[in-house]
Amino acid sequence: MDNFQVMEEKVDWKGRPTKKGVHGGIFPALFILVMFAFNSCAWVALAGNLVMYFTGVLHLDLASASNSVTNFMGTTYILAQIAAYLADAHVGRCKIVLISGFIEFLALLLLAVQAHIPSLKPQPCDIYDIKSQCEKIHGGNATFFYIALYSVAVGLAGAFAGVPSHGADQFDDKDPKELRHMSSFFNYLTASNAIGSILSLTLVVWIQTHVGWDWGFGTSAACVFVATLIFAVGVPKYRIHAIGGPNPIVQILQVLVAAVRNWRLPLPKDSAELYEIKNENGEEFLPHRDIFRFLDKAAIQRKKTNMNSETDKKSNDKWELCRVTQVENAKTIVGMLPIFICSIFMSTCLAQLQTFTIQQGFTMDNKLGKHIHIAPANLAIAPMIFMLVGIPIYDRLIVPLLRRITGHPKGISDLKRIGIGLLLSCVAMIVGAIVEIKRKHVAKSHGMIDANPLVNKLPISIFWLAIQHFTFGISDMFTYVGLMEFFYSEAPKPMKSIASSLLWCSLGLGYFLSSILVDIVNHATRNNTKSGGWLAGNNLNRNHVDLFFWTLAILTFINLLNYLYWANRYEYKSQPLHNASKVEVSQSQDCV
Known part of the structure; x- marks a missing residue:
């Protein structure tokens, strides 16, 4: 076989050549879509509500809890890039999904055990009580917890890396009809993720909050078990990418x-x-x-x-x-790097929805009517619902309209779509800063600066935070879908899967950057605040999250200007x- 020839042969699970009508197509792709929905149901609640576990159960302060969540998510997304390489070059996409599902299931069971056994976690304590001396998790218990948590990251990484590319393998990109089905698969993959996320942020978060964290982690483990089982049932029908070809x-x-x-x-x-x-x-x-x-x-x-x-x-x-x-x-990869780098900072802003925004919501009135209480993590449903509804509308109505105006087959180019999303992420941070100013004003005007959120909620509705979530939902629809299409379509033929995982890599680096910025801001402002930094301590009402959000808005705008410079200079890859x-x-x- 020639060293430059890209191996594109598809085989069945026994390594035999596939047969059209027997392997691949819409039917096996449905197993993958359902599997991804169940997997999303397992992990989204973990990521969205984990900051509350760090503070309420493990007794970390707000900044440490925020950094712990962003470090976990950042590691997950970075590992996805490594998993994508292993899937393409060594293990295979189908196998890596099965292996990662098994690892994720066991890891979530370990988290459930840790949350259930009192001796594996600190004694219950009210961290919001100034007089309380709460013990943080440490020693062997901390080791046990973080091994389990980062094993979840390993499992998630394999799913992120293998599912999209393995799903696309079910269709023949040389057949125009199947090529359209492949395009639809990516849209439905986004929809299945949204469906799983909505279930996760309602059902699983409710279990975590009202039944117990051990039951919450156990429910996530059950979802992963069902997801892996469904994926395994479809194995005899899959078209599997044969490993081989040049590196x-x-x-x-x-x-x-x-x-x-x-x-x-x-x-x-x-x-x-x-x-x-x-x-x-x-x-x-x-x-x-x-x-x-x-x-x-x-x-x-x-x-x-x-x-x-x-x-x-x-x-x-x-x-x-x-x-x-x-x-x-190689020129294409070098040209894509500035676009990739500019996408990182949006992920830094997105990380705030899973950290400080969750903590804001915990202090606010979360009642919907007389009997319904909304958990802060439930607010992430807003962008998921918008994406679930907005993507088909954009694809079926807006794109044809834009196509008539611009003449571009996609309505607007991928780079313009990404630019719109980056602009909206800047708007989202401005909205977040304004809402935080209003929240702190309510706390001050009602004499509730030192109020314990476990006992007294501020008289301001948690739904004010939905504005920021909604804005990010629109931003995600433009930026992340645009990035996925851009990386996939522009990438060299032998690097399609690896390039597609650049999206996860940008998310991971963005989460790590969030942790770094929190530490830098706290260090730079430690002498200007009584709490030892804008984001230090456990009293959000005395902190300066609003100033942190303004800082992110300014940096996001600078990042947007940098993106526009490189996007205008980018030359799309010529056709083969x-x-x-x-x-x-x-x-x-x-x-x-």
Whole structure:
């Protein structure tokens, strides 16, 4: 098999060639969609309400609890990038979903055990009582808890990495009809995630809050068990991506190394003199682009002396000479990096919905009528419902309208869609700051600065926080769906799965950045506040979350300006050349 030929053969679960009508298609994809809904039902409540477990049960202060949640989510998303590589190159997408489901199930059972046994957690204590000396979780109990928690992260990472790409494998992208079904699959995948999230933020959060955390973690474990079982039932019908072909990351590294090694060589005036191969095995060809010209040095051919010379042997060194298509793939990755980096900060803002916004809601009036109480984590239902309703409306109504105006097949380009989402994330942080100012004003005007939220709620409705959630819901619909399409469509052919997981990577880095910013802000303001920092201590009414949100809004706006600069300079990848005669062929050997 040629080193540059991308293996796209699909096999069944026994490694045999698949049969059309027997393997793949809509029916097995339904198993994957249902599985993802159950998996979302398990983990969304954990992520959305975990900050309350850290403060109320483990007795961490507000800043530490916030950082613990963002570190957990950040680790999960970063591990998804690693899992995507393992799925594509070593384990297989189907297997990694099954393995990760088993790990996640066991980890959630361990969390349920820890929440159930009193000796594995600190003694009950009111952290909001200034006179109380609450013991934080420590020692062996802390080790047990964090091993279980981060084992959940490992399991989730495998699901995030394997499910989208394995679902897309059920359709033949060379068949126009199945290609449309593949596009629909990604929309339905978003919808199944929204459905699972809504169930999680209502049913599972209610169990956590009113029945007990042990039952809450146990319910999540049951959801993962059902999800993995449903996924396993569909195994005989799946089209499974065969592992093999060149290592895509190595190919990119080869271009970078070859460009550095050839940095002294002058670039030819005619790009046709750059190295390319003959079309012998149906390889993909990409035309040369006049961007990132330094990388073109990787495709410069050294002059021949005689066939037995050491120089000629080195000219075929895969780390010294690369074909034009390989260089163009590297250029695409380099061009995508600034877009990826700009997307990180939006994830930092999104992290606040699972940390400080949850803590804000805990101090506010959460009654809906006389008998219904809304948990702070339930507010995340608002963006989920909006996405569940908004995505079909956008896809079926708004896109055709925009298509008539702009002539773009998607209505607007992926980069413009991402830009709109980044702008809305800035608006969401401004809204959050304004609502926090109002919340603190109510606390001050009613003499409730030191009120215990376990006993007395502020006379301001928790639904004020829904505005921020709603704005983020619109932002997510534009930014994250746009990023998924952008990374997938622009990525080199051998890196589709890995590139798609860049979305999870940006989320992970954004959550880590949130933890870093909280520490920086507390350190910078420790001498200006009585509590030792804007976000220090357990009294949210005396803290300055509003100033923190204003800071994030300003940084988000600066990030938006940086994004606009790089988006305007980005050159979309050229379409592959299917006719080999359009490519100037210079040698018959390839370079890997």
